[in-house]
Amino acid sequence: MKEHDDKKNAARTVSAAFKVGIPVLLGYSSIGFAFGLVLVGSGLPWWLSPVMAIVVYAGAAQFMGAGLLAAGAGVMEIAILTLLMNARHMVYGISVLDKYAAAKRSKPYLVFSLTDETYGLVTTIAPPAGVDPVGFYFALSAMNQLWWVLGCAAGAIFGRALPFDTAGLDFAMTSLFVVLLVEQTKTVRRAEPYLAAAVAAAVAYFAVPPGNFILAATALTCGLLLVARGRLERGENREGSARR
Amino acid sequence: MNRILATVAAMAIVTIATRAAPFLFFSKRKPPASLDFLQAYLPPALMTILVLSAFRNVSWAASPHGAPALAGAVATAVLHLWRRNVLLSIAGGTAIYMALIRLIA
Numbered sequence: 248m249k250e251h252d253d254k255k256n257a258a259r260t261v262s263a264a265f266k267v268g269i270p271v272l273l274g275y276s277s278i279g280f281a282f283g284l285v286l287v288g289s290g291l292p293w294w295l296s297p298v299m300a301i302v303v304y305a306g307a308a309q310f311m312g313a314g315l316l317a318a319g320a321g322v323m324e325i326a327i328l329t330l331l332m333n334a335r336h337m338v339y340g341i342s343v344l345d346k347y348a349a350a351k352r353s354k355p356y357l358v359f360s361l362t363d364e365t366y367g368l369v370t371t372i373a374p375p376a377g378v379d380p381v382g383f384y385f386a387l388s389a390m391n392q393l394w395w396v397l398g399c400a401a402g403a404i405f406g407r408a409l410p411f412d413t414a415g416l417d418f419a420m421t422s423l424f425v426v427l428l429v430e431q432t433k434t435v436r437r438a439e440p441y442l443a444a445a446v447a448a449a450v451a452y453f454a455v456p457p458g459n460f461i462l463a464a465t466a467l468t469c470g471l472l473l474v475a476r477g478r479l480e481r482g483e484n485r486e487g488s489a490r491r
Numbered sequence: 492m493n494r495i496l497a498t499v500a501a502m503a504i505v506t507i508a509t510r511a512a513p514f515l516f517f518s519k520r521k522p523p524a525s526l527d528f529l530q531a532y533l534p535p536a537l538m539t540i541l542v543l544s545a546f547r548n549v550s551w552a553a554s555p556h557g558a559p560a561l562a563g564a565v566a567t568a569v570l571h572l573w574r575r576n577v578l579l580s581i582a583g584g585t586a587i588y589m590a591l592i593r594l595i596a
Contacts, residue, residue, distance in 0.1 A: 273578035281585070295495060302503040307541070312502050316495060326501040333509040335537050338530045340513030341522050347514075354514075361510045367534075415589040418563055421545035422584040425567040426577055428542050431535040440532045444539035452547065460547050464540045472532050473525060479532065 256379070263375045264386035271364050271391045274423060276398035281419040282309055283402020288416075289317035296403035300396040304360060308332045309399075310420050331462040339366045346370075346384065353385040360388040363427070371434070439479055443471035555595045563588030 283296040291313060299309050308329045315325050339361055346369060347357050361369075365388050374383035432441075447467035448460075455463040472479070513522075542564070549557040567584030574580070 270577050273576075274581065277578055277581055291495070295499070299499055299502070302499060303506055305502075305506050308502060308506060312498065316498055322494065322497045322501050325498050326505050329502045329505045330509065333506050335533070336506075336509040337512045338526070338533050340510065341517065341526055342530045344513065344517055344522070358511050358514050359507055415559075415592045416585065418560070418588040419581055419585045421542070421560070421564060421588075422567040422581040424538060424541040424545060425564050425584065426571050426580050428535070428538040429568055429571045429580075431538050435532065435535040437532075440536040441539050444536035445543070447536075448540055448543040457547055461540060461544050464544070465537065468536045468540065469529060469533070472529060472536065476525070476528055480528070 257382070260378050260382045261386050261390075263378050264383050264390060267368060267372050268387050268390050268394075271368065272394045274364065274426075275391060275394040276401075278306060278419050278423055279395045279398020279400075280402035280405070281416050282306070282313070283399045283404070284406040285310065285402075285417050286313045286399075287403050287406035289313060291317055293403040293407045297396055297400040300392075300399035304362065304392055304395060305329075305333055306362070306395075306423070307420060310417060314417075331459070334462065335465065336361065339363075342366075342370055346380065350381045350385070353381060357381075357384060357388055360392050362391065365391050367427075367430075437479065437482060439475050440468075440472065443475065444468050447471060555591070558595065559588050559591035562591055 279300065282300075283293075286296045286299075287293050295313070299312070303309055303312070311328060311332060312325050315328070340358070343361070343366070347354060350357055368387060368391075369384055374380040444464065447464045450467060451460050451464040545564075546557065546560060549560050551557050563584045566587045567580050570583045571577075571580035
């Protein structure tokens, strides 16, 4: 009887996580597909696409890494750029420390698979009542990566079988960021973070070389946000929290 | 081949390190309030920077003056505000960009 209940609970957890992850299924499979096409189109071996999806599992960094690999960049150069590009992940973990505190064996995987989108879902969607939260987060994280791996593999295999002009397909990444920005404006309804980022980006555009643009703009934005902190926190109390 | 595998390994290690850092660093101590504040407002700011960074390498002076990228981004945003369907927004915006770089470049 116990075993039967466990199975039923597991099925309920997986189906709840599947429903919550449907937007990621659509996004990851299409972006992954585009990544596979771009990778094969730039002359790299097709198997690199699913391998990167499994062991690296970072969208923007994968596009950047594949582009630089094809252009003949060195290992150190790509590693440093990956670090700068993914430095934002260091901030993500802080907001899920509590949620992931109860995880035991699944914790290393939960941490490994904390992408932008998984972070977004874990911090905005509450697990349904009666479902084990850690199991729910684990199922959600694993399914998200599964969609990514399938998309990356399919794009690379298709791209090899049906060669066509893929120029401009990498714009899918820009579109993804635009979509995420629109989603952010629906939850964080304060002008300051967007203005701070725009000002920082303008300064970084003129002040630093292109390779350091994201890092410089991010660092400057953190500084500007901390300066505006008093203002933002007073506003929060009046309008209700913008957090999470 | 070895260069490809070494690069993938380096990217994997660096990415895991960035994701694991807060868990390793704050497993015993409490994160300061300023970090907690930053993580609440960084996501919208970072998305703004990531969108703008896509325009970092556009050559505004030369024809077609960044029009395909601007049109693609605006189309994505409008589609997303209208239907809020991730796949539709990304496919639509990318299709417009791909069509424009072939038609007006």
